[in-house]
Amino acid sequence: MLIINDLNVHYGGIHALRGISIDVPDNKIVSLIGANGAGKSTTLRSIMGIVKSTSGEIIYKDNDISKSKTKDIVEHGLALVPEGRRIFPDLTVVENLTLGAYWRKDKQGIQKDMNWVFELFPILKEREWQKAGTMSGGEQQMLAVGRALMTKPQLLAMDEPSLGLAPLIVKDIFNIIKEIHSQGVTILLVEQNAKAALEISDYGYVLETGSVALEGEGKKLLNDDQVRKAYLGEAI
Amino acid sequence: MEIKEFLQHLVNGISLGSLYALLAIGYTLVYGILRLINFAHGDIFMISTYAGFYLMSSAILPWWIAFLLAIILTCILGILVEKAAYRPLRDAPRISLLISSIGMSYLIENLAIVFFGGRPKTFPIPAIFDRIITIGSVKIPTLSFIIPVITIIILAILLHIVHNTKTGMAMRAVSTDYEAARLMAIDVNKIITFTFAVGSTLAAVGGIMWGMKYPSLIPLMGVMPGIKCFIAAVVGGIGNIRGAVLGGFILGLGEIMLVAFMPALSGYRDAFAFILLIFILLAKPTGLMGKNLAEKV
Numbered sequence A: 001m002l003i004i005n006d007l008n009v010h011y012g013g014i015h016a017l018r019g020i021s022i023d024v025p026d027n028k029i030v031s032l033i034g035a036n037g038a039g040k041s042t043t044l045r046s047i048m049g050i051v052k053s054t055s056g057e058i059i060y061k062d063n064d065i066s067k068s069k070t071k072d073i074v075e076h077g078l079a080l081v082p083e084g085r086r087i088f089p090d091l092t093v094v095e096n097l098t099l100g101a102y103w104r105k106d107k108q109g110i111q112k113d114m115n116w117v118f119e120l121f122p123i124l125k126e127r128e129w130q131k132a133g134t135m136s137g138g139e140q141q142m143l144a145v146g147r148a149l150m151t152k153p154q155l156l157a158m159d160e161p162s163l164g165l166a167p168l169i170v171k172d173i174f175n176i177i178k179e180i181h182s183q184g185v186t187i188l189l190v191e192q193n194a195k196a197a198l199e200i201s202d203y204g205y206v207l208e209t210g211s212v213a214l215e216g217e218g219k220k221l222l223n224d225d226q227v228r229k230a231y232l233g234e235a236i
Numbered sequence B: 001m002e003i004k005e006f007l008q009h010l011v012n013g014i015s016l017g018s019l020y021a022l023l024a025i026g027y028t029l030v031y032g033i034l035r036l037i038n039f040a041h042g043d044i045f046m047i048s049t050y051a052g053f054y055l056m057s058s059a060i061l062p063w064w065i066a067f068l069l070a071i072i073l074t075c076i077l078g079i080l081v082e083k084a085a086y087r088p089l090r091d092a093p094r095i096s097l098l099i100s101s102i103g104m105s106y107l108i109e110n111l112a113i114v115f116f117g118g119r120p121k122t123f124p125i126p127a128i129f130d131r132i133i134t135i136g137s138v139k140i141p142t143l144s145f146i147i148p149v150i151t152i153i154i155l156a157i158l159l160h161i162v163h164n165t166k167t168g169m170a171m172r173a174v175s176t177d178y179e180a181a182r183l184m185a186i187d188v189n190k191i192i193t194f195t196f197a198v199g200s201t202l203a204a205v206g207g208i209m210w211g212m213k214y215p216s217l218i219p220l221m222g223v224m225p226g227i228k229c230f231i232a233a234v235v236g237g238i239g240n241i242r243g244a245v246l247g248g249f250i251l252g253l254g255e256i257m258l259v260a261f262m263p264a265l266s267g268y269r270d271a272f273a274f275i276l277l278i279f280i281l282l283a284k285p286t287g288l289m290g291k292n293l294a295e296k297v
């Protein structure tokens, strides 16, 4: 579904991605893990056209989208839950969700998806008219996921959805990711919580200073000595 | 002072306040979305009065078509200013944007001097705005009614757009986070263009009514109202539409009442805005209706 080929990204003089190649097959959950500054967010941001790559291809459904505008990328079915939530704090919950569907014209479909989001996150329904900025961190994270779902993605990328959440809510978030996936949405997940991420993933990539250091099936990576030592914090 | 006289001043203050409010909204909208003080805004206001003047003087068009055309032309000018002077600097430091807007302001002023001439022109007032209504013993020009009424109608439309339409929602989203807005498939440039169109249209409506109320036009006539309305926007809390309106009315009414109650101070009429600004900045730096927004650099 999404194939990244030898992607390079520079921020001024910083060479943030050094020839990354990643494959996200249709209907799978793929995880990117790696230390701080490895280039995980940069990968997701370049997929969405927020940062422009200096070379390489990003093929989505047989089209190279590496030069496309974010707006077109979203309309083609890709969505990102950005790092740090980035909900619109002055807008209400419903307004945030409505903006997710900004480009869509199918009124009934929008209503249906809104109901689906409220099913996934009942708390959002309760807080329908609350200003998003006044909600708790966990609620804001749910809103960020809900808002991305309203764009009607076929591939949903999430940048550290569990960051800063209480352990119980982290469990909820991973369950929700599985639930979204079961509705036919392909998932590309960036997580610090490597264990939980790999457990639900079909495939995983380990990034190190802008390159893919290791890749393999989720279960395989979970049992890999190197991964366990470096990212799962286990003593071996 | 007699009640009759007071009412007369009140009516005048409300008209002036309305005009200030219309102009102040443009500052607040653009600041909200670009974090830019659009120095060219007062000059765009000036151009609208000249556009009205020339279209009216052609004497071919009925007044309302002339006014409508003047408003449309001004709206287009506002959009062009944004495209030419601000869009290329989207990723530049804010100070570059500020300098660009000062440059734009001088450019428009000087082009106006070249093409319109420095000598004052007299705005032709359509007869229907030139009548006087007598209520009891108070004489009020029709214009003094029309100005606040039109202002209120326009305000209602604007607030409706900003709060109840998708475009308005997108405006509010873009003004807090460009990147998140882009992720919602919002075309940020389009929303910024729309914001300038709205701001310039409001300035033009205000400009034409200004031309009828104060019919002497000169190329630098936008400077003082521009500065005052920027102050009005800051006093109300920049970025906040209702705040800009409140600031505009406080300034307009305050100015008129100052001159009315203390004629000896009438020479300080223009200083009133600055004194008000100083007091507000000391007492409530974010403005009367402003919230404590973190500086977006």
Ligand SMILES: Nc1ncnc2c1ncn2[C@@H]1O[C@H](COP(=O)(O)OP(=O)(O)OP(=O)(O)O)[C@@H](O)[C@H]1O
Binding pocket: A011, A012, A014, A016, A034, A035, A036, A037, A038, A039, A040, A041, A042, A043, A083
């Ligand atoms: N806007 C930017 N300007 C300059 N350098 C940047 C920018 N964004 C990221 N970088 C640099 O690029 C590298 C990769 O950053 P990135 O945000 O992709 O890392 P990450 O893997 O998401 O890290 P984290 O786990 O901390 O979120 C880092 O060295 C970072 O400093």
Ligand SMILES: [Mg+2]
Binding pocket: A040, A041, A042, A083, A159
């Ligand atoms: Mg990151």
